[in-house]
Amino acid sequence: MATTRGAAVRYESVQKSYDGVSLVVKNLNLDIPPGEFLTMLGPSGSGKTTCLMMLAGFEPATHGEIFLNDRPINNVPPHKRGIGMVFQNYALFPHMTVAENLAFPLQVRNMGKAEQEEKVKRALEMVELGDFGNRRPAQLSGGQQQRVAVARALVFDPELVLMDEPLGALDKQLREQMQYEIKHIHENLGVTVVYVTHDQTEALTMSDRVAVFNDGVIQQLSSPDILYEDPQNSFVAQFIGENNKLSGKVVEIQGEECRVELDDGTQLKADKVNVGGVGDRTTISLRPERVEFDTHDAMDNIMNGRIEELIYLGDHIRVRMNVAGNDEFIAKVRNRGEKRNLSVGDTVPIGWSLGDCKALDPVA
C-alpha cells in the first residue's frame, strides 16, 4: 500500500427495516480501518446491499449511526458524502460518452476544464481504456463498461469506494481478470473499499477482511484464511468452501477439545469451537482435502467409509463415500502419480487429525 488516503467507516448498532415488521439488518457493528478492502459476503437477501445503501445514503438507517472518518453521516445527503460507487449494472449514463461520464463528477464539482481533462485522461489510462473516451457506453464490451464504471467511481478521488456485485454480469474468465485489476487499483490508490458479492472465491481472493452475512447478521468477520480454516459456526463452514458435516452429541469436554459421539456410535475427537456443554447436539465440520486414506495409529480420528462414487478430476480424485450413515461425505485424493486401489463398493479406513475437525453449532 503506497499511501493510505482511505476513510474509516464505522457502523454503530445499525438496524434497518423496510416494512416496520421485520428487520433486514439486525444490530450491525462494524469498524473498517482506513485503506482496508472489506467484502460483505452472503447469500441473496442477507442484507448486504442494504448495508451498502445505508452507507451511500440512499436508504436511511432505522436505528443507529454510521460514521465516516468519525463524523456521523446519517443526515448528510448522498451527494455530499463524497463516496464513489460502482453499481451492479454499472449505471453508466447512456446518453454521454465515456469521457463525459468520467467528467460528470468533476463538472458537478465545478472543476476547471483543463484539470477535468487531465483527470479524465489519467483515470482512463488507469483502467487501460485511453482510446475509448469518445465512445458511448453501449459501444463497449461488458468488461470495458465495468472498467469505466470503476474509473468513474475513482476519478474524483473519493476516500471510500463502494462496489455492489460489480462483476456479477461478467463471464468467469473476465471476472477473474477484473478481480486482480480492482485489487491492484486498490493497492495503488490506498482507498478504502467496501465490496459486496455473493461469490465466495471472489471474496477470498480480493479482500483484506470478509464479513459473512446471513439473515441480517454478520456471522463472522475475519481475514480469508481464518474464515476458511477456523469457521466460527456451521453457516460459515458451509458457505465458505466445501465441507462435510457429521452430526452427533457432545459426550466429553477437555479444555479446547471435545469428544463427540456420532449417531452410529462412533466417537470422534474435535476442536471445541461452538458447542454448549456435555449432552448438547453438535455438527462436526471437516474439509474434504483433510481426509487421509493412509491412516496410521497416531491419527486422532480413524473411521471406516464405503466408497459410493469416484470422480476423476485430473489434479485430484473426488471420492464420495458413506461415512457414519452420511452418504454425501466427500474426500479429495491428490493425484501424486502412485497407483491407489480405490474402487466403488470398497470399505476403506479414513482418518484425520483433531485440528481439522471442528465441533460447531448443530444444523437441522
Place this chain on the structure above:
Amino acid sequence: MSDTTSEQVLTTQDGKPLKQALASALRREKMRALLLIAPLLIFILLTFVAPIVDMLFRSVENSIVADTLPNTVVAMQEWDAASGNLPDEAVFAALYDDLGVAVKEKTHTRLGSRLNYEKTGMSSLFRKTGRRVKRMDEGGPFKEQFIKADKKWGQVETWATLKTFSPRYTSAYFLSAADAQLTPEGVKMKPEEQQVYLFLFGRTLFLSITITVCCLLLGYPIAFLLAALPLRTSNLLMILVLLPFWTSLLVRTSAWKVLLQQQGVINDFLVWTGIVSEAGRLVMINNQTGTIIAMTHILLPFMILPLYSVMKTISPTYVRAAKSLGANDCSAFWRVYFPQSVPGIGAGAVLVFILAIGYYITPELVGGTSGIFISNRIAYHISSSLNWGLAAALGTLLLVAVMVLFMVYDRIVGIDNVKLG
C-alpha cells in the same frame, strides 16, 4: 468434389439451376405470407388508401364543365378572352346544344353551383337560362336569344370564367385553399376580407403547438410520478389517467362547458371568493381558451402513456449514480434523467400534435368562432356547402403540412429518438 469453379452453374439433384429452385421455393413462402396479411391489406386499401387517393384526386378534378358543355368547350378553344369581344355565333350554338342535353339530364344546375364558387351569380345564371332554353328558336341566331335570356351572356367575364374552368384539371381548389384565386388574368390573392384559410391554418398550428406544450408540462410530472411509485399505487393512478378514455368524448366536452361557462362552476366559485367581480366573469368557453383547456384534457393521456413507458425503462440507479458522483437533486435530474426521457417527450409530442392538428369535435363544441380549427372548415365544406373539391384541397394541404412538420421534426429530434416503450 467440393472444388466448384465459378463458371459451373450449381444445380439441384434433378438438374434445375440452383438459383431458380431457390427462388421458386422462396416464392411459395412469400405467397403464403402474403395470403396471411391479405385481409388486412385489402381492408386498408379499401378503407384508407382509396379514400385518400380519391381525396387527392378530387382536389384537382374539374371535369364538370367539359362533361356538361362538351361542344361549347371545343368551340371556345379559338376564342381569346383578352380580345375583349364576345365569342362568335358558333360558340353560342354549341352552348344551345349542350344546354338542351344538360337541362334534360338536369345537370346544368350542378354546373351552376360549381362555377358559383369561382364567380358569384353563375348559379342563378344557369338556372335561369335552363328555364329559357327550351323556349328558344331552334333556328337561331342564338347569340341574341341568350343575351335576351340573361344579359350576363353578353359579358366577356362570364365567358372568361367558363373558359378558365373548362380544362378537366384545375388548381383552383388549391389556390382557393391558400386564399388565392384563378382569374382569367391569372393567379391573384383574394380580397383581404375573404382571406380565411391561411389564417385558419396558422391558428390551427398555433393552437396545436400550445396544446402539445400544455400536455407536456402537465403530463411530464405525472408520468414521472407514475414511473417512480411502486407498482400497486402506480396502477391505481394509471386507471385515473385512463379514466377519460372510458367516458364519451361528448360527455367530457359538455362537462367542460358546465365548468367553464360564464355562469359556470369555476366562475361562480371565483365570484364567491371575490377574486373576480360579478361584472368581470371570465370568458373561458367558446373561444381559444376553451379549446386549449378541453383539448389539453382530452389529449393528456396520449402524452402521459409514451412518457410513462419510456420513464419506466430508466433505471433509478442512474439518478443514484449521479448523486453518488456528487450531483444534487436538480442537476441529477436535468443532466441524467431528463435527457434519457427525451424519446418519450418526442413520441408524446408527435402523437398529441398530430391528433390535435386534425381535431374536429371539441373545437366545434367549445371553440366558438375564435377557437375553431381548419378541420371544422373542412367539415363545413363537406357537409354544408358541399364544395368537396375545396374540402379535399384543404385536407391535402393539411396532410402536406403535417408531413413537412414531421420531416422537420425528424431533422431536429430524429425519429429514431422516438420511443413508445
